[in-house]
Amino acid sequence: MGDVIFAPVSDKSPPEVIKSLIKAEDYLGDVKKGDYAGIKLHVGELGNKSHIKPEIVKVIVAELKRRGAKPFLFDCNSLYRGKRWNAVDHHENAYKNGFTYEVVGAPFMVGDGIRGMDETDVEIKDLRYESAHLGKIIEDIDYLFVLTHFKFHELFGYGGAIKNIGMGMASRRGKLFLHSDIKPDILASKCTACGACAVTCPINAITVGEVANIDKDTCIGCGMCVVACKYGAIEFEWSNTRECVIKTLHYAKAVIGKIKRCVYLNVLTDITPHCDCYGYTKDFVVEDIGFLYSNDIVSIDAASADLVDKAEPLEGSRFKRKELAKTDKVKAIFDIDMNMDEFFETAQKIGLGSRSYNLVEKKF
Numbered sequence: 001m002g003d004v005i006f007a008p009v010s011d012k013s014p015p016e017v018i019k020s021l022i023k024a025e026d027y028l029g030d031v032k033k034g035d036y037a038g039i040k041l042h043v044g045e046l047g048n049k050s051h052i053k054p055e056i057v058k059v060i061v062a063e064l065k066r067r068g069a070k071p072f073l074f075d076c077n078s079l080y081r082g083k084r085w086n087a088v089d090h091h092e093n094a095y096k097n098g099f100t101y102e103v104v105g106a107p108f109m110v111g112d113g114i115r116g117m118d119e120t121d122v123e124i125k126d127l128r129y130e131s132a133h134l135g136k137i138i139e140d141i142d143y144l145f146v147l148t149h150f151k152f153h154e155l156f157g158y159g160g161a162i163k164n165i166g167m168g169m170a171s172r173r174g175k176l177f178l179h180s181d182i183k184p185d186i187l188a189s190k191c192t193a194c195g196a197c198a199v200t201c202p203i204n205a206i207t208v209g210e211v212a213n214i215d216k217d218t219c220i221g222c223g224m225c226v227v228a229c230k231y232g233a234i235e236f237e238w239s240n241t242r243e244c245v246i247k248t249l250h251y252a253k254a255v256i257g258k259i260k261r262c263v264y265l266n267v268l269t270d271i272t273p274h275c276d277c278y279g280y281t282k283d284f285v286v287e288d289i290g291f292l293y294s295n296d297i298v299s300i301d302a303a304s305a306d307l308v309d310k311a312e313p314l315e316g317s318r319f320k321r322k323e324l325a326k327t328d329k330v331k332a333i334f335d336i337d338m339n340m341d342e343f344f345e346t347a348q349k350i351g352l353g354s355r356s357y358n359l360v361e362k363k364f
């Protein structure tokens with residue numbers, strides 16, 4: 001059973017709370033002098049406001065430096081053609097969202113090169129996939145600090161630390177492999193031909209006539225159209241998304257197996273119904289909850305999911321099934337047959353971490 005330290009939001013600022021949290025708990029005790037310490041984060045698509053804030057990163061960088069490490073921020077390029085699709089635009093996006101050296105005290109790097117092709121194959125021992133195609137940067141990381149904005153995600157239900165490294169550290173080839181099984185379908189009877197999905201699709205795979213149509217040879221399975229359609233006319237077949245999720249769990253296992261010294265901090269504020277890949281932030285599902293800290297990736301995501309599930313839903317949030325908003329928020333938002341228990345059980349089964357956890361609340 002993994003310990004998860006929970007610091008609720010307080011009248012102190014989030015950076016102050018996190019500074020106290022990481023000083024109080026010695027999960028960073030195994031950081032060594034001279035370690036190249038990578039802080040894995042998502043800087044948020046340009047226009048998104050709910051992403052991790054640079055002021056939070058600043059206190060983590062300072063603490064890693066205090067312990068003699070050489071911290072840096074990093075992410076790998078996205079599969080879709082947004083502002084994080086290549087390293088040049090990705091850097092510009094990071095700076096515009098505030099992740100400059102002057103603010104955070106460390107450089108931002110892209111982990112899989114300018115075109116997302118700089119990769120390395122990391123063995124996944126004893127599991128169903130032989131290796132994971134990951135950004136080459138993993139070869140140089142001695143210590144990994146996984147900093148995650150915890151929110152909902154149209155493929156994973158919840159987007160937490162597992163998704164942050166399992167999908168987020170994959171190279172372009174790796175991401176294509178992870179997404180290769182999933183293509184959404186249009187439900188013609190519900191489609192109003194409004195065109196919102198076609199505008200949202202990052203690679204122009206959708207055309208709209210009497211109803212929308214998806215070119216499945218072009219589609220990369222990113223899921224953005226599913227969120228864009230407010231009529232519930234686009235659906236994933238869960239049996240297909242399930243394969244993507246299971247592959248991502250294995251990729252996360254490859255990351256942890258390679259780096260070994262890892263710690264996780266989940267930020268449960270600005271909890272949106274969609275991930276930070278969207279270039280906007282419209283509504284929040286629950287009030288801000290707080291910050292979770294652990295050295296077990298499954299425990300921290302399971303605890304985060306439970307806290308969000310228990311939280312009072314906010315009026316006006318986009319629940320497709322309002323009657324489930326207090327009991328099963330993933331189903332309430334996406335109206336999909338996704339079973340988060342199965343997700344965490346599988347994560348535990350492949351040796352990623354412990355599904356059961358001991359939540360220790362500390363007020364700062």
Ligand code: SF4
Nearest residue numbers: 191192194195197229
């Ligand atoms: S967003 Fe939904 S309703 Fe609008 S065109 Fe696309 S599938 Fe049809």
Ligand code: SF4
Nearest residue numbers: 201219220222223225
């Ligand atoms: S999942 Fe939807 S938005 Fe993403 S590439 Fe396919 S059609 Fe486009």
